[in-house]
Amino acid sequence: MTLEHALLPVRPGHEDDFEAAFRQAKTIIASMPGFRSLTLSRCLERPSTYLLLVEWDGLEDHTVGFRGSAEYQQWRQLLHHFYEPFPTVEHYEHVLTA
Template structure:
């Protein structure tokens, strides 16, 4: 499984609207997309305009080729893109280990 980590900075004062938009986009567009295994979204406490989105993909290509090359990507960006203060930073990670308990 691959973790896509997205660091998003939004325009000040848009947190409530972005909270709704990002969850709607994740649950209706990304979540049901083939290869997506789940997602999490967190917002900053010290930096109120910062969000960290975690999306779990079966393979790297499920995100970088299939999703990014689909109409679903354009639909996702139409929902969340207007809030971006700058382009999001996106990186991918492989699982190494976790704590027990």
């Protein structure tokens, strides 16, 4: 399992529109092969920043399968104009649970 981690800096004042667009976009990503689950959380200290965590079966399900798909273009169209600056996306593998 691969965990995608992205801090999403949404332009201040556009949080409600972003959340509405994300509700639409989540159906796109959820339909992709290798997708397991996602959570979107809003920062309490910086309310224009969101944390996106997506579980994938493997790294390539995200980096090749999703990002190389026509569905990703729809995702981009719905969400990417909200970000300032564009987020950094990183991938993690599970090490330990307590």
